Amino acid sequence: EPEVTQTPSHQVTQMGQEVILRCVPISNHLYFYWYRQILGQKVEFLVSFYNNEISEKSEIFDDQFSVERPDGSNFTLKIRSTKLEDSAMYFCASMGDRGQQFFGPGTRLTVL
Amino acid sequence: EDQVTQSPEALRLQEGESSSLNCSYTVSGLRGLFWYRQDPGKGPEFLFTLYSAGEEKEKERLKATLTKKESFLHITAPKPEDSATYLCAVQAGDYKLSFGAGTTVTVRA
Numbered sequence: 001e002p003e004v005t006q007t008p009s010h011q012v013t014q015m016g017q018e019v020i021l022r023c024v025p026i027s028n029h030l031y032f033y034w035y036r037q038i039l040g041q042k043v044e045f046l047v048s049f050y051n052n053e054i055s056e057k058s059e060i061f062d063d064q065f066s067v068e069r070p071d072g073s074n075f076t077l078k079i080r081s082t083k084l085e086d087s088a089m090y091f092c093a094s095m096g097d098r099g100q101q102f103f104g105p106g107t108r109l110t111v112l
Numbered sequence: 113e114d115q116v117t118q119s120p121e122a123l124r125l126q127e128g129e130s131s132s133l134n135c136s137y138t139v140s141g142l143r144g145l146f147w148y149r150q151d152p153g154k155g156p157e158f159l160f161t162l163y164s165a166g167e168e169k170e171k172e173r174l175k176a177t178l179t180k181k182e183s184f185l186h187i188t189a190p191k192p193e194d195s196a197t198y199l200c201a202v203q204a205g206d207y208k209l210s211f212g213a214g215t216t217v218t219v220r221a
Contacts, residue, residue, distance in 0.1 A: 004155075031207060043156065043199065043211040056206050091155050099144050099203055103155040 002026045004104035006092050012110045013082055021077045021107045023092030031095035032075045034067065035103075036060070036088040043091065049075065082111045114139045118200050118212035125219045128189050133215045135200030136182040145183050146209060147176050148199040156199055190219045 005024045013019050025032050034046040047057045049067055066078045075094075079086055087110050093101040115138040125131055137145065144163050148156035160169040162178035169176045173194060175186040185198055197216045201209040 006155075033208070035209075042213050043201075043209075045208045045210065048206070048208055056208060089153075093209075095207065098161065099207060100158060100161050101146070101203075101209060102158055103148075105155045106153075108153070 004092055004094055004102055006090075006104035006107050008107060009105065010108045010110070012112065015084060015111055016081050019079050019082055019109065021079075021090050021092075021109070023075045023077075023104055024073050025075055025092065025094030026096070026102060027073070029094035029096055029102075031055075032069070033093040033095070033101060034077045035091045035093060037091065037106075038088045046077075046090075079109075082109075084111050087111045114202055114204055114210040116200055116202055116210055116212035118198075118215050120215060121213070122216045123218070125187070125190055125217065127191055127219055127221050130186070130188045130190070132187070133185040133198055133200075133217070134182060135185070135212055137200075137202045139202045139204050139210070141205045143203045143205065143207070145178055146201045146203065147174075147183070147185055148201065150197045150199055150214065152197075159198075187217065190217070192219045192221050195219045 007022045032049045037043045047061045048055045064080045068076050089106045091106045092104045095101045117136045119134045144161045147159040150156045160176040165180045173188050177184050197214040199214045201211045
């Protein structure tokens with residue numbers, strides 16, 4: 001069964017460093033998403049991406065964040081200068097033709 | 113703004129003791145209501161999508177129902193492996209999901 005994959009599973013970085021989180025969505029899906037979940041809190045929407053451009057972004061998704069689909073399979077989230085409060089689980093999701101979003105296993109980002 | 117409220121926050125059940133989880137929502141232009149299962153440290157696992165009031169979906173010991181204001185996830189004769197956090201999310205016109213805080217279910221053998 002097709003699934004969304006994410007790498008790395010855990011990323012530890014120093015405050016102010018850049019990180020890139022990677023995702024491989026399900027191959028025939030066209031809509032892609034990033035969500036995050038701070039420990040003990042709700043899953044929160046960050047950004048949606050369709051046809052090689054951002055279709056919507058939340059207030060969390062400020063100028064420090066960017067997304068890219070560099071080739072036909074990968075979808076990336078970049079945080080330019082990480083802050084302590086960026087520590088969270090980051091989930092990638094892709095959407096099928098009935099609106100169902102399938103999530104990857106997540107990347108745990110720890111900012112020291 | 114879309115709002116999703118789940119209750120209870122936590123539910124402890126004996127194996128075989130059926131129960132229900134509630135998800136109440138406020139959304140403009142509901143496209144779908146989603147139920148996910150989340151195990152600790154893992155991504156949400158898709159369970160069901162409900163699209164209109166009156167719709168029901170079933171999968172093994174789980175059954176989801178939808179009204180115009182809320183959804184219920186019924187767990188029938190649960191087993192320890194049903195222990196997880198169950199998340200409800202609504203999808204509006206822009207396709208993004210707005211999640212509730214979840215109900216953590218613990219099933220004791």
